[in-house]
Amino acid sequence: MTTSGRKPDEGERYKAILETAARLICDRGYEGTSMQEIAAACRMTKAGLYHHIQNKEQLLFAIMNYGMDLFEEQVLSRVQDIVDPVDRLRACMRHNILLVTRGWSKEVIIILHEHATLTGEARAFIDNRKKRYVDFLEEAFSQAAQQGRIRPVDPTIGAFSFLGMVLWVYKWFKPDGRLTDEQIADGMVDLLFPPIVAAAVDGQPGVSSLRVVPRAASGSGSGTEEP
Amino acid sequence: MTTSGRKPDEGERYKAILETAARLICDRGYEGTSMQEIAAACRMTKAGLYHHIQNKEQLLFAIMNYGMDLFEEQVLSRVQDIVDPVDRLRACMRHNILLVTRGWSKEVIIILHEHATLTGEARAFIDNRKKRYVDFLEEAFSQAAQQGRIRPVDPTIGAFSFLGMVLWVYKWFKPDGRLTDEQIADGMVDLLFPPIVAAAVDGQPGVSSLRVVPRAASGSGSGTEEP
DNA sequence: TCTACGACCTACCGACCGGTAGGTAGCATG
């Protein structure tokens, strides 16, 4: 099973098909999008589209792999070499939030939404690529806790809390809302990984504590929507 | 527009149809579930099913309203009178996580997953019910910050971080995994609303700080899956 | 016993689904 699910270097055209299909599937859902519609959006007939892909499920699989490639390129690869585990998590959260909000790659949103659509081998393959991200986060949480940089926390719970905060954003973020994506990223980073100010306890340096700089903390929000 | 989307007190039978349909739609998705299948699961023909409901979209709408009823009954109503805002948030998080993990009401999962399936008035109606929950959380975060019980945070960011952690659970939780739902609830509550141990700074009581009791903080997780 | 009604049924509608058989136009290579 190759990364793209089909013979590689068929070139730009194939990538364009994936991106067009991703746009539609992201809007209408996988089951809610017909091959007819996808073909039309690619300015082809359905039979023409089937010249490039094997079937609908393999198309989704290819889109998801493409999305994982984009994620690894735009998030993982940019933060995995940061030595300090907390800084690594901070940067990772920032990049991941912006990847979701900027909406350049609908493929990533499809990975998030259609988490149970694929079955069998294809499902297992994508789940495995996702799992590598979870492992990466668990490792970072584990290190951070061990070094006393954050409060002790089960790494799995830390990782999935991180992911929930970050990835749930796709369900409610509106680009024209009250909060910009930068503000959301800053706010969430500051919430989960607050800068260290307080003194040490028990011989360790200060751990996940308060800071005194006042930030906006009033008024109930608008511009965003439903949970 | 009534709460159930159809004439009330048609009795238990109607509720049973909603629950059966919810089970199927939760498994296969809204677009992926046919009225034929739903009817069969209700041990009826399709025409028989249509005697009780108006159309597929109204069925989804009724399921979601039913789910919101269950949520308000099992979560909101049990915590909204807790005076202390942090205790209120803690209890709310606990109840909400268990509502998701126990899987008694597939209707709630459908609300989470099919967040963009409804359109028009029905969509607006459900979004409005969701928004009341967001407002409730924002208010609690606002109070907690004002009273110096948590680090200052934009209430919207607090609310959606809370929701992300809690609701994302439906995407990865497996009942037979390494962590029980109780452990996840405890862990997440402790992560976002740590008990106060540290001293005061700037004249306020201790705010969201470290504690010394060691908790498990090693080993990367198994038994759970994909982000 | 007659009537009315709710709760279903059979049988069907037109539209659309994912997918394919088989053809063709254009182009590169020999």
Next chain:
DNA sequence: CATGCTACCTACCGGTCGGTAGGTCGTAGA
């Protein structure tokens, strides 16, 4: 100029989709 190949096309497949017209049957009330 023949061959082979890619990139499409038209036309069609069997099946299923959401939804409905109109009938049947059991039961409750008059």
